[in-house]
Amino acid sequence: xxxxxxxxxxxxxxxxxxxxxxxxxxxxxxxxxxxxxxxxxxxxxxxxxxxxxxxxxxxxxxxxxxxxxxxxxxxxxxxxxxxxxxxxxxxxxxxxxxxxxxxxxxxxxxxxxxxxxxxxxxxxxxxxxxxxxxxxxxxxxxxxxxxxxxxxxxxxxxxxxxxxxxxxxxxxxxxxxxxxxxxxxxxxxxxxxxxxxxxxxxxxxxxxxxxxxxxxxxxxxxxxxxxxxxxxxxxxxxxxxxxxxxxxxxxxxxxx
Amino acid sequence: xxxxxxxxxxxxxxxxxxxxxxxxxxxxxxxxxxxxxxxxxxxxxxxxxxxxxxxxxxxxxxxxxxxxxxxxxxxxxxxxxxxxxxxxxxxxxxxxxxxxxxxxxxxxxxxxxxxxxxxxxxxxxxxxxxxxxxxxxxxxxxxxxxxxxxxxxxxxxxxxxxxxxxxxxxxxxxxxxxxxxxxxxxxxxxxxxxxxxxxxxxxxxxxxxxxxxxxxxxxxxxxxxxxxxxxxxxxxxxxxxxxxxxxxxxxxxxxxxxxxxxxxxxxxxxxxxxxxxxxxxxxxxxxxxxxxxxxxxxxxxxxxxxxxxxxxxxxxxxxxxxxxxxxxxxxxxxxxxxxxxxxxxxxxxxxxxxxxxxxxxxxxxxxxxxxxxxxxxxxxxxxxxxxxxxxxxxxxxxxxxxxxxxxxxxxxxxxxxxxxxxxxxxxxxxxxxxxxxxxxxxxxxxxxxxxxxxxxxxxxxxxxxxxxxxxxxxxxxxxxxxxxxxxxxxxxxxxxxxxxxxxxxxxxxxxxxxxxxxxxxxxxxxxxxxxxxxxxxxxxxxxxxxxxx
Numbered sequence: 001x002x003x004x005x006x007x008x009x010x011x012x013x014x015x016x017x018x019x020x021x022x023x024x025x026x027x028x029x030x031x032x033x034x035x036x037x038x039x040x041x042x043x044x045x046x047x048x049x050x051x052x053x054x055x056x057x058x059x060x061x062x063x064x065x066x067x068x069x070x071x072x073x074x075x076x077x078x079x080x081x082x083x084x085x086x087x088x089x090x091x092x093x094x095x096x097x098x099x100x101x102x103x104x105x106x107x108x109x110x111x112x113x114x115x116x117x118x119x120x121x122x123x124x125x126x127x128x129x130x131x132x133x134x135x136x137x138x139x140x141x142x143x144x145x146x147x148x149x150x151x152x153x154x155x156x157x158x159x160x161x162x163x164x165x166x167x168x169x170x171x172x173x174x175x176x177x178x179x180x181x182x183x184x185x186x187x188x189x190x191x192x193x194x195x196x197x198x199x200x201x202x203x204x205x206x207x208x209x210x211x212x213x214x215x216x217x218x219x220x221x222x223x224x225x226x227x228x229x230x231x232x233x234x235x236x237x238x239x240x241x242x243x244x245x246x247x248x249x250x251x252x253x254x255x256x
Numbered sequence: 257x258x259x260x261x262x263x264x265x266x267x268x269x270x271x272x273x274x275x276x277x278x279x280x281x282x283x284x285x286x287x288x289x290x291x292x293x294x295x296x297x298x299x300x301x302x303x304x305x306x307x308x309x310x311x312x313x314x315x316x317x318x319x320x321x322x323x324x325x326x327x328x329x330x331x332x333x334x335x336x337x338x339x340x341x342x343x344x345x346x347x348x349x350x351x352x353x354x355x356x357x358x359x360x361x362x363x364x365x366x367x368x369x370x371x372x373x374x375x376x377x378x379x380x381x382x383x384x385x386x387x388x389x390x391x392x393x394x395x396x397x398x399x400x401x402x403x404x405x406x407x408x409x410x411x412x413x414x415x416x417x418x419x420x421x422x423x424x425x426x427x428x429x430x431x432x433x434x435x436x437x438x439x440x441x442x443x444x445x446x447x448x449x450x451x452x453x454x455x456x457x458x459x460x461x462x463x464x465x466x467x468x469x470x471x472x473x474x475x476x477x478x479x480x481x482x483x484x485x486x487x488x489x490x491x492x493x494x495x496x497x498x499x500x501x502x503x504x505x506x507x508x509x510x511x512x513x514x515x516x517x518x519x520x521x522x523x524x525x526x527x528x529x530x531x532x533x534x535x536x537x538x539x540x541x542x543x544x545x546x547x548x549x550x551x552x553x554x555x556x557x558x559x560x561x562x563x564x565x566x567x568x569x570x571x572x573x574x575x576x577x578x579x580x581x582x583x584x585x586x587x588x589x590x591x592x593x594x595x596x597x598x599x600x601x602x603x604x605x606x607x608x609x610x611x612x613x614x615x616x617x618x619x620x621x622x623x624x625x626x627x628x629x630x631x632x633x634x635x636x637x638x639x640x641x642x643x644x645x646x647x648x649x650x651x652x653x654x655x656x657x658x659x660x661x662x663x664x665x666x667x668x669x670x671x672x673x674x675x676x677x678x679x680x681x682x683x684x685x686x687x688x689x690x691x692x693x694x695x696x697x698x699x700x701x702x703x704x705x706x707x708x709x710x711x712x713x714x715x716x717x718x719x720x721x722x723x724x725x726x727x728x729x730x731x732x733x734x735x736x737x738x739x740x741x742x743x744x745x746x747x748x749x750x751x752x753x754x755x756x757x758x759x760x761x762x763x764x765x766x767x768x769x770x771x772x773x774x775x776x777x778x779x780x781x782x783x784x785x786x787x788x789x790x791x792x793x794x795x796x797x798x799x800x801x802x803x804x805x
Contacts, residue, residue: 005639013640013710020630027601027626031619034604035611040541047606048796051546051599059598060591067587067633074637075580081639082576130413131506133571133646137712140643144572146507147412148500151573168571168646168714170406172413173331176717 002085004158008077009140016070081141084154088122091115095125095132095145098174100165101202106194111202113165113182115157116190122154133169136182142168157184270783272679272776290375291779295382296361297677303349303357304746306389310344311739313337318701318735321728324720331718335404336419338716340396342407343424347431348389350662351520352438354527355473356385358669359442359466361677365770366460368451368788370780373444381437388431395423406716408517411498411509415490422491425484432481435523439473442466451769453788457551460768460792461544464551465530468558472519472526476562480516483509510572514565522561524658526554528665529596532618535672536600537793538766539615540607544793546599553592560589570641579638586636593629597622612764613687617668620695624664628656631706649709655702667694670749675759679775682752690745697738704731768792 037043091113092103102113115121125134127145135142139155167178185193271277273293280288286298317337320327329337364372372378396402399420405413414421446467450459459467487509489495496502498509537544544550566574566582600622611619631653634640644650675681704727709715713724720728762771769788773781 009639009643012637013634013643016634016637016640020633024623024626024630027597028623031601031604031622034601034607035609035619038540038604038607038609040608040610043606043608046541046608046795048542049545049606050543051549052602055602056546056549056595056599060595063591063594067590070633070637071584071587074583074639077639078576078580078583078642081642130416131410135646135712135714140639142571142642142646146500146573148506149573166712166714170335170410170413170716172404172417173335175335176331176714176719 002156003080004156005077005081006138006140006158008080012070012074012077015073019066019070081153084122084152085120088120088154089116090122090124093123093125093134093145095127095134095167095171095178096129097172098167098178099202100134100167100178100180102180104194108194108196109202111180113180114190114193115182115184116187117157117160117184119187120154120156122152125151125153130171131169132167132171132178135166135168136163137166138163138182144169160184160186270774270778272774273779274776276779288379290371290379292360292364292371292375292378293677293777295378296357296359298382299352299356299360299385302386302389303353306344306348308746310341310349311742313341313344315735315739317341318732320718321720322732324722324725332401332404334718335406335716336402339403339406339424343392343403343428345658346407346520346524347428348385348392350524350658351435352385352431353524353662353666354531354669355438355442355466355469355523356381357666358462358531358673359438359527362673362770363442363463363466364445364449365773365777365781366463366768367446367449368454368769368782368786369445369449370782370785372441373448374441377437378441381434381441384430384434384437388427388429388434391427391430392424395420395427399423408513409484409487410513411487411490411504411506412500414487415499422488425487429481429484429488432477432484435473436477439470439477442470443474446470451785451788457548458788458791459551460530461533461547461550461554462527462530462768465526465528465533465554468554469523469526472523472558472561476516476519476523479512480520483512483516486512507569507572507574510569511565514568515562518565518568519558519561521657522557525661526557528621528662529554529593531665531669531672532600532621533596534766534768535614535618535668536603537795538672538764539610539612539618540604541610541765541795542603542607542793543791543795544599545602545605546595547791547793550596550599553595556592557589560585560592564589567636567641570638571645583636583638583641587633590629590633590636597626597629612671613682613684613691614668614672614764616688616691617664617671620691621660621664621668624656624660624695624698628653628658628660631656644709646715647709648705648713648715651715652702652705652709655705659702660698664694664698667691667745672764673770674749674752675763676770676775676777678753678756679759680752680756681759681763682748682756686744686748690741690748693741693744694738697734697736697741699734701731701734701738704728704734765795767794 090105094101094103099111100113101109101111103109123134125143125145126149127147129147132145133142134145136155141153141155143151143153145151161184163182163184165180165182167175171178273291278285286294289295316328317334320329320334360372360378364370401419403421403424404417404419405421409421409425446459446463486495486497490498490504494502496504498504498506500506533544533550564582564586566578567586570579570583609615631649635644635650635653671682671687708724708727711724713720759775761773761775764771769786772786
C-alpha cells in the first residue's frame with residue numbers, strides 16, 4: 001500500500017512549519033532579549049565585537065542541514081505524487097472559460113467529476129483556451145491546464161464523499177466561479193453511472209456548477225470537502241453574467 | 257543618543273542644495289537638475305503618489321472581499337484592480353524604491369563622491385520612470401478597458417483579452433530602461449568614484465547591497481524587456497511565439513518572465529537588507545557583526561537568485577527533474593538571507609541599543625521578514641508547493657516578503673535619513689506609535705491569508721465560499737488598521753518637513769560618510785573629498801571624538 005499523498009503533504013507541511021516556528025522563536029526571542037538587556041540605559045557602553053567565525057560557521061552549517069532535510073522530505077513526497085500507478089483509471093480533464101469537462105474511457109462526458117471509491121485515478125489535464133489550474137484542495141494537489149499540452153497527476157479516492165475542483169490559475173472574468181463538484185461513490189454505482197446514457201451530461205452553458213448536481217451522501221467533516229449549503233450560497237450561478245465569447249477574442253480551436 | 261556631531265564644525269556657511277543658486281529657478285531647477293539629491297527627492301515625491309494610489313486600490317480590493325459575491329465592485333473591476341495594484345506596486349514602487357530614492361540621495365555621499373558617475377543619465381532615468389508611470393496611467397483611460405491579466409501578464413490570456421494590455425505592457429517595458437540605466441550608473445559610480453581610502457571592504461553594506469542589485473538590474477531586466485515586447489507583437493501580429501494555436505508555447509513565456517522576475521525579487525529586497533545593515537550598527541553603537549559574510553551573502557543571493565525561477569512553475573507542467581533541481585536551488589538561496597538575519601540579531605548583542613523610530617521599523621522588519629522567509633520554505637518544497645501555489649498562502653508569503661521586507665524598510669529609511677534629507681526632525685513619538693500601529697495592522701491583514709491558503713482559498717478570486725468569510729473579515733479589518741497607521745506616518749513626516757525642529761548634522765551618531773556632511777548637504781556634498789581610514793561602522797572612533805569635544 002503506497003503512502004497517501006494527502007498525509008505526506010500534510011506531514012511535510014507541518015515538519016517545515018514546525019522547524020520554522022522554532023527558528024522564528026529563536027530569532028524573535030533573542031532579538032527582544034538583546035534589545036531589553038543591552039538597552040542604552042542599562043548598557044551605556046557598547047562592546048566592540050566585529051564578528052565570530054565559529055558562530056558564522058555554525059549558523060551556516062545548521063541551516064544547510066535543516067534545508068537539506070526539508071528538501072528530502074518534500075522530494076520523497078513529490079516522487080510519490082509523480083509515480084503514476086500503472087493500473088490507474090484515466091480521466092481526461094479539459095478546462096475552458098469557465099467550466100471543467102471530464103471524459104471517461106466509455107466516452108462519457110460530465111461536468112461533475114464522478115469517481116469510484118478506493119481507486120487510483122490518473123488525470124490527463126489540458127485546456128482549450130487559456131491557462132487554468134486543476135486544483136482539488138482536499139487531495140492536496142494541483143496541476144495547470146495548459147492549451148497544447150497534457151499534464152498529469154494522480155490521486156487515490158480513499159474516502160467516500162463530495163469534494164470540489166477549483167480553478168487556481170487566473171483565467172478572466174469568472175475565474176472565481178470555475179468550480180466543479182467531485183463525488184466519490186462506491187465502485188458498483190460508479191460503473192453503472194459510467195455506462196449509462198446519455199453519454200454527454202455536460203451543460204451547454206457557462207455555469208460550471210449546478211446546485212442539483214451536488215446532492216451528496218458523503219459525510220462532510222473536512223473543511224476542504226464541498227458543503228452543500230456552502231455551494232448554494234457561495235456560488236451564485238446567476239451572477240455569471242457574460243458569456244466567454246463576448247469578452248474575449250474568439251479562441252481558435254487548437255491545432256493538434 | 258549622541259547629540260555631539262562628528263562633522264567639521266563651523267562650516268555651515270556653505271549653502272545647502274535646496275538653496276544653491278543654479279542656472280534655473282523654481283520648478284525648472286528641479287526638472288533640469290543633475291544633482292543626485294534632487295533626483296532622489298523627485299523619485300520620492302512621484303513614488304509617494306504611486307504608492308498611495310496602489311494602496312488605495314488594495315484597500316478597495318480588501319473591502320470587496322468583506323462579503324462573498326459583489327460587495328462594492330464588479331468582477332471585471334476587481335480583476336483590473338489587482339492587475340493595477342500589482343503593476344504599480346511592483347514596477348513603480350518596490351523595484352525602483354530604495355535604489356532610486358536612497359541610492360540616489362545617499363550612495364554617492366557614502367562613497368565620498370560629489371555625484372553619481374553619469375548625472376545626466378541619472379536625470380534621464382527619472383524621465384523614463386515618469387514616462388513609464390504616465391503610460392501606465394494613460395492606459396487606464398484609452399483603449400477598451402483596463403488591463404485585467406494580473407501583473408504577471410500570463411499568456412495566452414494576455415494575448416486573448418481585449419483590454420488594453422499592450423499599452424500597460426509597454427509602460428513596464430519603458431520602466432525597464434529606467435531600471436537598467438540606474439543600475440549602470442550605480443555600478444560605474446561604485447567602481448570609479450570611491451574616495452581615497454574607500455577600499456571594497458570599507459564600503460558601507462548599503463553600497464554592497466546596491467552593487468549586487470545593480471548587477472541584477474543590468475543583466476536581468478533586458479530579458480523582461482524583450483519578453484514584454486514579444487507579448488505586444490503577439491497581440492498585434494500573431495507572430496506565434498507564445499500562442500499555442502499558432503504553434504507557440506505558453507510555458508516559454510513563463511520561463512522568460514520569471515528569469516527576470518525572480519531575480520527582480522532580489523532587486524526589491526537586497527537594497528532593503530543593505531539599509532538594515534546601516535541602521536542596526538548605528539543604533540546598537542557597535543560595528544556590524546560579520547561584515548564580510550553579509551557583503552558576500554548579498555552577492556551570493558544575486559548569483560543564486562538567477563537560478564531558481566522555475567519554482568514559480570512547479571505546477572505548470574515542467575519536467576519532474578527540473579522541478580527537483582529548482583527546488584534544491586531554492587532551498588540553497590534561502591541560506592544567505594538566513595545568515596544575514598542571524599548577523600543582524602548578533603549585532604544587537606552587547607550593544608548600547610537606542611530604539612528610535614527607524615530602529616523600531618527595522619526590528620519589526622526582522623520579525624515580519626523572517627515569517628516571510630520561513631513560509632517561503634514551504635513553497636520551495638515540492639509537494640507542499642503543489643498544494644499551496646496559487647492560493648492565498650502565496651499572497652500572504654509575498655506580502656510578508658515584499659511589503660514586510662522592502663516596504664517596512666522603505667519606511668525605516670525615510671525615518672533614518674529624514675534629518676539628512678531635510679535638515680529637520682519629525683515627531684519621534686508619533687513616528688513610533690505609527691510603527692507599532694503598522695506592525696499590528698500588517699499582521700492582522702496578511703496572517704489570515706496563510707490560513708486561508710492552507711484551507712484551499714485560491715488567489716485572484718473575486719468571489720469565495722462562505723467558509724472563508726471569517727478570515728476575509730479579519731484581513732479586511734487589518735487593512736484598515738494598516739492604512740490608518742501609514743497615513744499617520746505620512747502626515748507626521750510631511751509635518752516634519754514643514755514644521756520640524758532643525759536638526760544637527762549627525763543626530764543619530766552614525767559613522768558612515770553621509771553623517772559627516774551638513775544636513776541638508778551642500779550641492780556637491782563635500783567641500784573637500786574625504787579620506788577614509790577605517791571600516792564603515794567604527795564606533796570606537798566616535799567615542800574618542802566625543803570625549804575630545
